[in-house]
Amino acid sequence: MIAGIINILRNKTELTVMVLLALLCLLAINNPTVQLKKSITSYMLLVDVSQSMNAEDLLVKDSPVTRIEYTKLLLKNIIDRSDCGSFFSINIFVADNIANIIEPVEKCKNYDELMDTISKLEWRMAWKGNSRITFGIKSAAKMQDSLNFPSKILFFTDGDEAPKVNAINRVNLDDFNLGEELIFVGIGGNVPVPVKRYNSRNMYVGYWGSDIYDSLPGATGSRNSDSGKDEPDPSVASADYERYLTKLYEDYLISLSEQIKSQYIKGELSDTFTKKILDNRPHQKIQSDFQLERPAIFIGLLLIVALHLRRKLTALLSLISNR
Numbered sequence: 001m002i003a004g005i006i007n008i009l010r011n012k013t014e015l016t017v018m019v020l021l022a023l024l025c026l027l028a029i030n031n032p033t034v035q036l037k038k039s040i041t042s043y044m045l046l047v048d049v050s051q052s053m054n055a056e057d058l059l060v061k062d063s064p065v066t067r068i069e070y071t072k073l074l075l076k077n078i079i080d081r082s083d084c085g086s087f088f089s090i091n092i093f094v095a096d097n098i099a100n101i102i103e104p105v106e107k108c109k110n111y112d113e114l115m116d117t118i119s120k121l122e123w124r125m126a127w128k129g130n131s132r133i134t135f136g137i138k139s140a141a142k143m144q145d146s147l148n149f150p151s152k153i154l155f156f157t158d159g160d161e162a163p164k165v166n167a168i169n170r171v172n173l174d175d176f177n178l179g180e181e182l183i184f185v186g187i188g189g190n191v192p193v194p195v196k197r198y199n200s201r202n203m204y205v206g207y208w209g210s211d212i213y214d215s216l217p218g219a220t221g222s223r224n225s226d227s228g229k230d231e232p233d234p235s236v237a238s239a240d241y242e243r244y245l246t247k248l249y250e251d252y253l254i255s256l257s258e259q260i261k262s263q264y265i266k267g268e269l270s271d272t273f274t275k276k277i278l279d280n281r282p283h284q285k286i287q288s289d290f291q292l293e294r295p296a297i298f299i300g301l302l303l304i305v306a307l308h309l310r311r312k313l314t315a316l317l318s319l320i321s322n323r
Contacts, residue, residue, distance in 0.1 A: 024300040031293040042087035048157035050131045057189035084108040095128035096135035134171040158188040159249030179261035188248030206236025208244040
């Protein structure tokens, strides 16, 4: 009696499992996809590489470093402290536009590539000599749209613009709607300092002169000199009082952040700064294709194992009933 019931149940169950396995095999062969919304943490790292970022007014272990070198350390700390699964893109800001160096990639799988790219950021990446931050944030918004990968934009800059913003050249930002997705990170000191000037071989030749319109750090217009055509070196200030002075234009960045309802944080090599950035991590959702091939194979293997174990159990119960 018991053996008969076991046999009926075994046959019906095995038939069901075989049908399911056949369906799962068909599913794995065709490998369909389903659209799922997936939460991600992503940062667009945007670095100002204009020549005012060559000013040495920051300290690391009591040694002076340039703003661009200080920025690189901040970037590396942020990536180091972020969780695996976080995405980062690396971009540079020059003149009135930005350029994408690395599209959004996952931190842990691309750690070496991210760190190597950050280490190589420098002023010679610039393709033009002016600096308009308002145009830069609009370009960043367009870049984010083109990548179709929502990210928190971290804009590392000293806020030193040329030409300086006035009533005539001010850009209307009333239609800028990405304020909550942007954080200005201020880089530099509060005391004006001169900016070192380098030739096309990246050799120091002197300081930028405040009276040389063609070569001001951030100068605008077609008259801007090309450092790639140094004869033999670009012109520099001949006296201390002629030097172009720069500082962190913190008030301007704060005003700009208030205007577009974004945030401003001063960049500092501290756990507090890094934590503040990571506490502002974005929680965006993107649509992604989820392939059913692997889940189908995995479920199929589980069914085969379960069927094998069931047969062992059935055989054991049959043996017991015969006794």
